[in-house]
Amino acid sequence: xxxxxxxxxxxxxxxxxxxxxxxxxxxxxxxxxxxxxxxxxxxxxxxxxxxxxxxxxxxxxxxxxxxxxxxxxxxxxxxxxxxxxxxxxxxxxxxxxxxxxxxxxxxxxxxxxxxxxxxxxxxxxxxxxxxxxxxxxxxxxxxxxxxxxxxxxxxxxxxxxxxxxxxxxxxxxxxxxxxxxxxxxxxxxxxxxxxxxxxxxxxxxxxxxxxxxxxxxxxxxxxxxxxxxxxxxxxxxxxxxxxxxxxxxxxxxxxxxxxxxxxxxxxxxxxxxxxxxxxxxxxxxxxxxxxxxxxxxxxxxxxxxxxxxxxxxxxxxxxxxxxxxxxxxxxxxxxxxxxxxxxxxxxxxxxxxxxxxxxxxxxxxxxxxxxxxxxxxxxxxxxxxxxxxxxxxxxxxxxxxxxxxxxxxxxxxxxxxxxxxxxxxxxxxxxxxxxxxxxxxxxxxxxxxxxxxxxxxx
Numbered sequence: 363x364x365x366x367x368x369x370x371x372x373x374x375x376x377x378x379x380x381x382x383x384x385x386x387x388x389x390x391x392x393x394x395x396x397x398x399x400x401x402x403x404x405x406x407x408x409x410x411x412x413x414x415x416x417x418x419x420x421x422x423x424x425x426x427x428x429x430x431x432x433x434x435x436x437x438x439x440x441x442x443x444x445x446x447x448x449x450x451x452x453x454x455x456x457x458x459x460x461x462x463x464x465x466x467x468x469x470x471x472x473x474x475x476x477x478x479x480x481x482x483x484x485x486x487x488x489x490x491x492x493x494x495x496x497x498x499x500x501x502x503x504x505x506x507x508x509x510x511x512x513x514x515x516x517x518x519x520x521x522x523x524x525x526x527x528x529x530x531x532x533x534x535x536x537x538x539x540x541x542x543x544x545x546x547x548x549x550x551x552x553x554x555x556x557x558x559x560x561x562x563x564x565x566x567x568x569x570x571x572x573x574x575x576x577x578x579x580x581x582x583x584x585x586x587x588x589x590x591x592x593x594x595x596x597x598x599x600x601x602x603x604x605x606x607x608x609x610x611x612x613x614x615x616x617x618x619x620x621x622x623x624x625x626x627x628x629x630x631x632x633x634x635x636x637x638x639x640x641x642x643x644x645x646x647x648x649x650x651x652x653x654x655x656x657x658x659x660x661x662x663x664x665x666x667x668x669x670x671x672x673x674x675x676x677x678x679x680x681x682x683x684x685x686x687x688x689x690x691x692x693x694x695x696x697x698x699x700x701x702x703x704x705x706x707x708x709x710x711x712x713x714x715x716x717x718x719x720x721x722x723x724x725x726x727x728x729x730x731x732x733x734x735x736x737x738x739x740x741x742x743x744x745x746x747x748x749x750x751x752x753x754x755x756x757x758x759x760x761x762x763x764x765x766x767x768x769x770x771x772x773x774x775x776x777x778x779x780x781x782x783x784x785x786x787x788x789x790x791x792x793x794x795x796x797x798x799x800x801x802x803x804x805x806x807x808x809x810x811x812x813x814x815x816x817x818x819x820x
Contacts, residue, residue, distance in 0.1 A: 376412045377405060378420055388423055392431035396440050400451060407453040411441065414449075462808035463798045465775040467609065467750050468671055470731060470797035472723025477670075480716055481707075487714070488706045497702045503690045505531025505705065512709040513677035516717065517663060520641060520650050521679070530678045530686060532693060533700040535639060535664035538678050539602075540566040542635055542660060544692035545685065547572055547599035554592050555602040556584050558782040558789060560609050560637065563602050572599075576785035583608065583615035586622040593630035600633050606647045607640035607749035610782045610793040614746065617648035624655035634659045639667035643725055645748045656681060665708055667750065668721050675700055675708040724797075731796040731805065738809040742816065752794045759819045762792050772815055774808050 379395030381388055399405040412420070414428040421428075432449060435441045442452040471477065488497070505513070507526070514526040532538040539562060547553065549571035555563060557576040567574050575596055578588040583605060592598065603623070605615035615623075627634050636651050636659050652659035664676035680686050711717035728748060735752055736743040745752040756765055762778035769776050769792075777795075779788040794812070799805040 376416075376420075377409070378412075378417070381421060381423075388421075389427045389430035389434060392421075392428070393434040393438065393440075396431070396435045397438060400440055405451045407451050409451045410447075411449045411451070461770075461773055461775050462804055462811075463775045464794045464796070464808060464812070465777045466798040467667065467793075467795045468798045469668060469724045469750065470727040471800055472720050473727040473730065475720055475723035477720070480711075480720060484707050484710050484714075484716055488703070488710050491710075492706055497706060499702070501699045501702050503530075503694055503699050504686075505529070505700070509705055509709050512712040516665075516712050517677060517679070520638075520661075520663075521653060524679070528679055528681050528686075530680060530689065531700055531705060532676045532678055533697050534666060534674045535637060535662050535676045536562045536566070537693065537697045538662050538664075538676050539563060539635065539637065540570070540696065541689050541693040542678075543567065543570050543572055543600070544695070545688040546633055546660075551599035552596040553600045553602055554589065554596070554598045554632075555784045556604075556608070556611075557784055557787065558610055558779060559602060559784050560604060561781055563637075564784060574784045576783075576787075577601075579611075579613075581613065582619045583613055584619075584623065586619065586626055589623065590626045590630065593626065593632050598632055600635055601627065602635045602637065603651065604637045604639075605651060606638055606644050607746070607751075609640075610751065610777070610779070610791075611753045612745055612749055612751055613753075614644060614647055620648055620651045621654055624651050624658065627651075627655050627658040632658070636661045638662065639664045640749050642668050642721060643728060643749050645746070652679060660685075665717075668724065669708075669711075669717060670720075673704050673708050675705055728797065731802070734802065734806055735794070735796060735809055738806070738813050739816075740813075742813075750795055750797045752796065753791055754794055755789065755791045757816065758790075760790075760816065762788075762790055764820055765792060765815070768815055768820060769812060772811050774812055774815075776812070 377399065379392050381391050385391050414425060414432065418425045418428045432441060439452055441449050443449050509531045510526040510529045513529045513531060514524045517524055543566050550573065552573050552575050553567055554575050554577050556579045564574055575592060577592050578585050584603065589601070605620060607614055634651060638650055638661060641647050641650065641663065650661055652661040661679040662676055665673045678689070680689055711720070728750060732745055732747045735745065739754065742754055743752060744755065756762060763780060766776050766778040777793045779791045782788070796805065799808065
């Protein structure tokens with residue numbers, strides 16, 4: 363189909379195709395020969411092709427034929443023009459099909475808020491008011507007085523009034539959970555949790571040699587009778603709960619259930635870790651369990667889920683001073699301190715009101731995305747219209763792992779139920795996160811693609 367040949371007066375071989383008399387249109391023969399030569403390595407990316415007039419003369423064809431052939435080769439991504447330098451064999455085109463990520467629970471871009479401008483203004487204020495050296499050196503774990511005061515201001519909707527000295531500032535909720543496991547339990551101890559819970563809890567429990575035991579839950583969260591039974595049977599060190607817009611089921615535990623849980627915690631003398639990252643995103647949530655049994659509950663609130671993951675700032679309400687010291691000792695074993703610059707930014711945003719404006723923009727955008735999910739997923743949507751995620755129960759002909767693999771084949775990432783399982787049994791469901799795709803258009807396309815996938819049998 364082609365050959366390399368040195369022409370008279372030249373010092374470098376040029377590529378020449380062999381043309382057949384009855385091989386069809388000559389421009390297509392030339393393009394096909396080019397494709398074959400690239401495929402078999404006769405021509406390599408970066409090789410220069412003959413100028414069109416020169417090749418036309420060598421093949422004894424019209425210049426128009428060569429022009430059409432080169433245009434066809436460009437359409438097939440075989441050639442690239444480099445202006446006056448000529449035409450070259452193109453590098454292979456890599457298809458970068460972006461995955462539509464519905465698996466990561468992150469806040470959506472805020473509606474009506476210029477995040478870039480907010481970030482620039484916040485950092486400008488921090489750098490103007492703080493000593494740069496202090497932002498780049500070691501700090502005592504637990505946060506400064508101003509950071510704790512900002513935390514008390516942030517938690518005021520849940521706890522008013524609040525003693526800021528009972529608050530600790532941590533580098534994210536995951537670090538707080540890990541430090542609490544180390545501080546409030548021993549290797550081999552049992553930790554009770556709902557059958558589907560935050561995967562970070564399981565990861566920390568396994569790493570530290572704690573044993574997770576699942577306690578049955580219903581549409582309102584952990585069942586009080588089952589909790590009391592498990593407390594008497596297993597003598598747990600801790601109970602882990604995420605009672606508002608629970609991850610992954612999106613269930614918000616009603617106030618009556620919270621009161622029952624708090625009563626059992628007092629009666630059985632068991633400590634509760636109340637991980638509550640979504641309270642401020644929920645519509646009229648009940649008061650935290652920590653307000654009902656303050657002596658039994660450690661409360662965690664992170665900014666990563668309601669503002670932006672990059673802040674990595676969480677507030678931990680721990681009322682006992684001895685336990686605060688044990689917690690800080692445990693935290694120092696793997697995370698000496700939150701990053702001073704991001705902590706200062708979080709404090710600045712809270713104090714000047716930027717954090718509140720940002721959160722309202724996120725809440726507004728989240729509601730719009732839930733409305734979209736409800737319209738597209740129709741009868742399968744079971745969310746409450748707020749928060750960052752939806753728990754989608756699957757038709758019987760799909761199981762969650764198969765559906766996740768099939769969705770990946772369609773360019774969509776979702777999280778199957780087994781990723782959240784605290785025991786051997788888990789629901790036939792997936793979690794869909796609505797915030798991680800920046801723009802609504804691709805999110806809508808991903809949800810529609812997922813809806814079509816759910817409608818057909820595997």
